Amino acid sequence: xxxxxxxxxxxxxxxxxxxxxxxxxxxxxxxxxxxxxxxxxxxxxxxxxxxxxxxxxxxxxxxxxxxxxxxxxxxxxxxxxxxxxxxxxxxxxxxxxxxxxxxxxxxxxxxxxxxxxxxxxxxxxxxxxxxxxxxxxxxxxxxxxxxxxxxxxxxxxxxxxxxxxxxxxxxxxxxxxxxxxxxxxxxxxxxxxxxxxxxxxxxxxxxxxxxxxxxxxxxxxxxxxxxxxxxxxxxxxxxxxxxxxxxxxxxxxxxxxxxxxxxxxxxxxxxxxxxxxxxxxxxxxxxxxxxxxxxxxxxxxxxxxxxxxxxxxxxxxxxxxxxxxxxxxxxxxxxx
Ligand SMILES: NC(=O)c1ccc[n+]([C@@H]2O[C@H](COP(=O)([O-])OP(=O)(O)OC[C@H]3O[C@@H](n4cnc5c(N)ncnc54)[C@H](OP(=O)(O)O)[C@@H]3O)[C@@H](O)[C@H]2O)c1
Numbered sequence: 515x516x517x518x519x520x521x522x523x524x525x526x527x528x529x530x531x532x533x534x535x536x537x538x539x540x541x542x543x544x545x546x547x548x549x550x551x552x553x554x555x556x557x558x559x560x561x562x563x564x565x566x567x568x569x570x571x572x573x574x575x576x577x578x579x580x581x582x583x584x585x586x587x588x589x590x591x592x593x594x595x596x597x598x599x600x601x602x603x604x605x606x607x608x609x610x611x612x613x614x615x616x617x618x619x620x621x622x623x624x625x626x627x628x629x630x631x632x633x634x635x636x637x638x639x640x641x642x643x644x645x646x647x648x649x650x651x652x653x654x655x656x657x658x659x660x661x662x663x664x665x666x667x668x669x670x671x672x673x674x675x676x677x678x679x680x681x682x683x684x685x686x687x688x689x690x691x692x693x694x695x696x697x698x699x700x701x702x703x704x705x706x707x708x709x710x711x712x713x714x715x716x717x718x719x720x721x722x723x724x725x726x727x728x729x730x731x732x733x734x735x736x737x738x739x740x741x742x743x744x745x746x747x748x749x750x751x752x753x754x755x756x757x758x759x760x761x762x763x764x765x766x767x768x769x770x771x772x773x774x775x776x777x778x779x780x781x782x783x784x785x786x787x788x789x790x791x792x793x794x795x796x797x798x799x800x801x802x803x804x805x806x807x808x809x810x811x812x813x814x815x816x817x818x819x820x821x822x823x824x825x826x827x828x829x830x831x832x833x834x835x836x837x838x839x840x841x842x843x844x845x846x847x848x849x850x
Contacts, residue, residue: 743768
């Protein structure tokens, strides 16, 4: 049967969840360097509600109907000219390619640039794989990229917002790098982040948490990775040692005055880095993270699966800002 259309979750204008609809849209055809993925599961990220509301629109061209979704796992369905290393039937996971003006992953089929793709390793199911790309890549780059966290063994790092998608990977990756890890999360998640490798887990609703952090860090922290936003971590630059770094993950809603804080950090002999995940050639990095998960070195956070038809529910949940681990949407499921 020659398929011409596919189901996708789209919006026709920016706004609230009332604008989400399941639509029939044309099946995309892979061009040079592109792979078409038959999507089994699609990850849910805070970026999805921000995309829905138009907050990400400045970063890429948007045309309506606009398909949401930044993460996917599935099976290669077709490859465009010039693609090597992937063939129909391969299980893959990836970030979607909004940045090049392509559609999102909340659809039965996704076109993606081949350098973003990675093969799903044996032992990692597709629902779990869909939970990995954005969260794990963001955490990995924020902590370890030389121009970002450049974290070294023995250093002390704070992961602010440790129980969500990015945080759950960041705590583990920091501990695996040999760092000493402090975290913030709600009281209900203190034990969870401890299991992930946090030495000092602090409830952000405890007014004494900054002082407890200062007591723990001695001369000051080497690194802060902030996945929540400046207002929630008072005087965060003062928590760093001289020469220490603040890696502030772009939230688009709670970033404060980035230029002013960057200048303030410099004047204090600290460094602030505003971090946006680099996905253009992230396939190799994703493959390495997948291998660590398959080897049991890196644990998956809890993954809750929600049907594509219930995308509104998924968006409301992620917008609440208090999901432990990750949500994924069941698009076609893993029955093919
Ligand atoms: N720029 C990029 O490239 C990029 C990439 C990925 C993510 N992001 C952004 O990074 C942020 C985090 O993403 P995510 O996927 O990890 O989100 P998430 O899964 O929704 O997790 C958010 C976590 O923040 C915690 N939290 C809420 N308020 C807090 C506070 N005052 N102090 C400490 N922790 C608090 C929550 O913990 P409790 O449930 O325990 O309250 C929750 O687990 C989002 O704004 C997202 O858009 C940016």
